[in-house]
Amino acid sequence: MSSRFTLKSLLALLGLVVLLLLAVAAKEFRLYERAWFTVQEWHHEAHWKDVSLWLPDYRVVIDGLELEDLEDVSALTYDPDRKSLFTVTNRDMQLVELSLDGRILRRIALRGFVDPEAVEYIGPGVYVISDEREQRLVRVQIDEQTRELDxxxxxxxxxxxGTNGNKGFEGLAYDPQGHRLFVAKERDPVRIYEIRGFPLLDPQQPFAVHVANDPQRDARLFVRDISSLHYDVRTGHLLALSDESRLALELNADGEPISSLSLLRGQHGLKRFVPQAEGLTSDDEGNLYLVSEPNLFYVFKKKAE
Structure with a gap:
């Protein structure tokens, strides 16, 4: 009787420990908020489907293409003038131009950077590159002859x-109409800052930078980190990519999550999960492009109605 009672007690204690661990994990990975958003997303479809990117409608058409001779690709931006993509590598420190189907078009050596982590198109030939560890933003300019940037x-x-080692500025997005540069702090905590006045568009104007953030919006982001940002000019919506949550979120103009794209195997046609999503952007037609470390390339397009 005593041994049976002891065994039952141990099993009950073990079950309690498991429940506590599951509860802690659910809180850590924001599973409660994510489950509630899944319910909300069903209701969002009727209102947002025709006036947003509506990520549930996207399907992968290039699934994990290996980018030859590249390692540690990080970030992605679309250049509407060149109809091409740019990414950065933070091991050998290069700015790399890619075709829309993942071919390497050229490499530009980066000098004087410590940890280049994001790149964003600003205007013809003008980009901003973030140096994550130093929380530094650098405006660079390139043309057809550029082979090196200092x-x-x-x-x-x-x-x-909020300096925190290797958890600094991880993502960039630019609103060309509002002249706003969005900068994502990776985690601990997740933050999206809005910067006005940089880069300076008119050299005749005084250099004045204003930085703002929205804690209420950031609190609604049920992701563990942000690895990339993208501002969609057509809708005015922001895309936030999370590597650790394996998810991309679409935020409306009020910063509310309205749709999502899962990067897990079997979702959106993916044959396997996206291992370490680091960069996300879209082109003029709304096609989505994604890169994952060490050198994987993805394209998502909206499914035919």
Whole structure:
């Protein structure tokens, strides 16, 4: 009787420990909020489907293409003038131009950077590159002859906002109409900052930078990190990519999550999960492009109605 009672007690205790661990994990991975959003997303479809990107309608058409001779690709931006993509590598530090089907078009060496982590198109030939560890933003300019870029030659600012080692500025997005640069702090905590005044578009104007954030919006982001941002000009919506949550979220103009794209195997036609999503952007037609470390390339397009 005593041994049976002891065994039951141990099993009950073990069950309690398991439940507690599951509860802690659910809180850590924001599973409660994510499950509630899944319910909300069903209701969002009727209102948002025709006036947003509506990520549930996307299907993968290039699934994990290996980018030859590249390692540690990080970030992605679309250049509407060149009809091409740009990414950065933070091991050998290059700015790399890619075709829309994942071919390497050219490489530009980066000098004077410590940890280039994001790149964003601003205007014809003008980009901003973030140096994650130093929380530094550097404006660079390229043309057809550019083969090397030196950070010291570009307009730059450093922002000591919540410095936390290798959890600094991970994603960039630019609103060309509002002249707003969105900067994502990776985690601990997740933050999206809005910067006005950088890069300086008119050299005749005084250099004045204003930085703002929206804690209420950031609290609604049920992701563990942000690895990339993209601003969609057509809708005015922001896309936030999370590597650890294996998810992309579409945020409306009020910062509310309205649709999502899962990066798990079997979702959106993926044959296997996306291992380490680091960059996300879209082109003029709304096609989505994604890169994952070490060198994987994905394209998602909306399914035919």
């Amino acid at each position: 950070a010291s030659a570009g307009q730059q600012i450093s922002l000591g906002i």
